[in-house]
Amino acid sequence: MPKAWVRVGARLHLGQLDLNGSLGRLYGGLGLAIDQPQLELTSEQGSKLQIEGPESEIKRAERIALQYLQHYSLPGVKIKLMQSLPSHSGLGSGTQLALALGFAITRVYGLRPPLLELAGLTDREGSRSGIGVAAFKKGGFLVDGGKPASETISGTKTNYHVPPVITRFSFPKEWAIVIAIPKKGEEMFGSKEEKAFKSLLPMEEHISGRISRLLLMKLLPALAEKDLQRFGQGVTEIQEHLGDYFSPVQGGRFATTDGARVAEYMLSQGAAGVGQSSWGPTVYGFTDRKKLASLAENIRNLMGDRGQVWVAGGVNHGAEWSIS
Secondary structure, eight states, X not given: OOEEEEXXXXXEEEEEEESSOTTSXXXXXXXXXXXXXEEEEEEEEOSSXXXXXXXXXXXXXXXXXXXXXXXXXXXXXXXXXXXXXXXXXXXXXXXXXXXXXXXXXXXXXXXXXXXXXXXXXXXXXXXXXXXXXXXXXXXXXXXXXXXXXXXXXXXXXXGOOOOOEEEEEOOOTTEEEEEEEEOOOSOOOHHHHHHHHHHSOOOOHHHHXXXXXXXXXXXXXHHHHTOHHHHHHHXXXXXXXXXXXXXXXXXXXXXXXXXXXXXXXXXXXXXXXXXXXXXXXXXXXXXXXXXXXXXXXXXXXXXXXXXXXXXXXXXXXXXXXXXX
16 A cells, blocks of 8 residues: 655745735745744545644645545545644745645546646635745745635635746755744734735835835845855745835734834844844844854843744755656
8 A cells, every 4th residue: 555755845935026915916925945843744545534743733624634535535544643733833834735635636536637736726825926836846935826816715726826936045064043933913814814915005105116126136145155144034025015015904013012022132243134024023133053052042041942943955846856
């Protein structure tokens, strides 16, 4: 009986390029595939759906797996979740879980549907971002081109559209990231996320222009030249603009007071740049390998039992998988 194995890391969402839309496209996204925390699972053929793993993830995994079983007319599957990503924390857990399950379920039955088909079946990231799908497929530092502003988010498969990846850079191995997840406040996803976006006025055009210029003339050249300080400065400024824009719905530049405090402390301790991933509460700080251990220790001491801390690197390849 064949067994499929899939392992993939989280993704950081570093912000949107254009929340104005006057050029005919909305959103656009910046993101990075990272190696910690990780999702790891196996699948085997079965006569019914069976899922073993953390109690907090089983119901969500069941809902997703059933969609694949029904669509492909499969009798069942045995899933074992060995590692899971923190849910609703800004790390792309829903997309990575959906794609990993779809990949493992179809491969163990000898099917090879395109990744975008798997994403479309569970409607992952069809509304605003293509970063999670691209991170699963090929990793790296990613930029997507958003979607036409005229499209409405209807939730139907006929309207499904993953924004195209327009730039991908390998993330330098010499750089590292400290990931901190404060204890959660109000979670922002699904209908709450939709309501939040609809409640905001379009971003001022000059701010969208500034963010796009920071990407083109600061972040991307810094990646090409491996200039960590300039990369970090660009990320921090982009995050400041976005934090100000989303402040009315998240209560400040960061989703939690602990997140704001951790980000400020990271900068004081030498982080090259900081920000919040998606709606948070995850915050991150970019540093080099020499400073990584001390920065991570300082953040752990600051947070105590009020959250989790990981050290991570960029991942320049897609999800790992095998069939045995």
